[in-house]
Amino acid sequence: MEILVASAVGIMTAAGIYLILRRRTFPVILGLSMLTYGVNVFLFATGRLAIGAPPILNKYADVPYTDPLPQALVLTAIVISFGMTAVVVMIALGAYLSSRTDDINMDDAATETGEDA
């Protein structure tokens, strides 16, 4: 279990970072999504891994429980990263449609002639 979760976080983060270093917006956005998946799983694991345990304290019996706080954090992080991904897709689309290129680099030629969009 630990090895599975740890390698999942590691592989997703590595893939995410690799994709973010690309020059086109589409792989970069994919990379960002990968990275947020990686961080979500990582956050989930910060409350220690427990299988089949409820996130509720039981005051009548000493049963195992899992930390509920990371689950709340993950939920918040998922919502935020979902919203952010939507925003970055829209802005990237806007950039692509207005400049006809999805290169993440800015074209320096336009600066040199002093053109202002």
Added chain:
Amino acid sequence: MNHLLIAPVLMPAIVAPLIAMVTRHHMDLTRIFSLAVSVAVVIATLALGVQAMDGTVQVYELGDWNAPFGIVLVLDRLSAMMCILTAILALVINLYAVGSDWDKRGSNFHSLFQFQIMGIQGAFLTGDAFNLFVFFEVLLIASYGLTIHAGGARRFQAGVQYVVYNLLGSSLFLFALGTIYAVTGTLNMADLAVKVAEISPDNTALLRVGAIMLLLVFCIKAALLPLHFWLPASYAEAPAPVAALFAIMTKVGAYAILRFFTLIFGPDLAATQGLGGEWLLPAALVTLATGAVGVLGARDLGRLIAYGAIASMGTLLTAVALFTPQAAAAALYYTVHSTFAAALLFLVADMVIERRGAHITPKAPMAQNGLIAALFFVGAIALAGMPPISGFLGKLLVMDAARDHDMVWIIWAVILIGSLVTILGLARAGTIIFWKAYDATTKAPEADEQEEEAIHQPAPALPVVATFGLVAGLVLLTVFAGPMSAYATATAEQLFAPEAYIQNVLGVPK
């Protein structure tokens, strides 16, 4: 509980959706609501400032849940000062945006603007690390909308870079918080301070990793070299009022560094000894140098000022990185100054760019050349740190605070030479734009009718008034330098004695 504490967050949060949903087709109503809430936030933060003046730490428990289980807002001198600074800056910029019709050039300017204010105020007030992340996201998502306000290909491209960079920062922030939570089991800042101090010094590998990742995140926000790449393009391409508002955004990063590395990972803490200062100081000095060189080399006005902002962040973080009460006080004074100075220059630059384009080349003189030149001159000497404006005092305080440091000669040399280079760069730009225009030998490029009209268009009164408001702020900061630096010193003392903060947050009687 004092409900005024949440007002700076709540008021923009209520008005922003109202503007977006109810009044979006009525520009006048939108402006009235937006300006009214900006004024109200200024009044509320000033009231909070008066309350925080005597050094009490006030705690607001959201939902009446006790810390560390619920989220708390905490008001101390530092929070109050940053909130007031944000509120005043927001009001001035709001006036400028209304007066110059920037808010009409795209949709939803005012609601995004208010959401951004909500995020910034929240980030300054919160006493919970995860809540800080949430407020960072609020202010970032609003800033994404604002950077691409009014559209245009280059603005969109700069926007993509800005968004990607900050999303990366947000992911790193989550990794950092996760790591710290895994070690300490809490995310309340006061509780973290207690738990971190209890950790045995030989078992701190994970904690140190978390602390360094947090530092990196805040350095991204503060545009510290080598994490500054997002700043020049996005500030230069963003609409002018937005760029001016962003002058406070970099300060959020500096604030977070100051807060976390005095309260939680304090300078005396064995577990994280030497994490902050040793790395931060050289990086801050390199940032200062790079910013100064950027000012000298910039070929367009927006970038020139963006690099000026980077240089001033370098000076600010140099003071922060010393981690002594005296240096922190200098940093706080310089924060107020550099926010006003950078915002002023962005607004003046907008007046220039609207008339003759961003490129620094000689062109025919524009309307009100003298007035705009005078404003640019004030902004330039403020940013470069020349007497008699407050930048000089700020830099003096920073240099004085560095006096006892081992690297004092390097720090002084970098600050002084950096100032000189900045002055050169600003003087070059100013002469070309404002004086070369009158040079008889200058052949103005053939301007078409539209450009001709733009050049001779005098500025409407309101933006000029707003700009003069910032000048007044700088002058007041100079005239009342004594009381202001006394307040900054008191703030720094409070920061370096976090016991009161911790006790108030964790032991509040119901």
